[in-house]
Amino acid sequence: MPKPIFTIxxxxxxxxxxxxxxxxxxxxxxxxxxxxxxxxxxNPKSEDFHFKTFYEKDFDEVKLEELKQFIQDEIQNK
Known part of the structure; x- marks a missing residue:
């Protein structure tokens, strides 16, 4: 079973x-x-900490692309 992704x-x-x-x-x-x-x-838009966990069962191909885009956007904002 794949490991979930935990974002901070x-x-x-x-x-x-x-x-x-x-x-x-x-x-x-x-x-x-x-x-x-x-x-x-x-997170350039927040004064607070944000924690989120992504599980494989929660994804279809579209949501996976959204997660990839989220990661790309965060990398570019650094």
Whole structure:
């Protein structure tokens, strides 16, 4: 069974140092990484943290394309 994708959206005011520290902390969480693919991003439109989990059963081909586009957009916004 494929691992779900767990996304962590950090507030827009997150510094690059805090972002890097968050990545390091998640890298230390072997239990989390064994069960999930983890995507951390800075959300340029929010002052709050956002957590979301995507499961394979929730996807059809269209939603998968939406997720890919979401990831691309977040990468470009960095």
């Amino acid at each position: 959206g950090l507030p827009f005011q997150t510094t690059s140092e805090a972002y890097e520290e968050a990545l390091k902390e998640i890298g230390r969480r072997k239990d989390l990484l064994e069960d999930y693919h983890v995507l951390v991003y800075i």
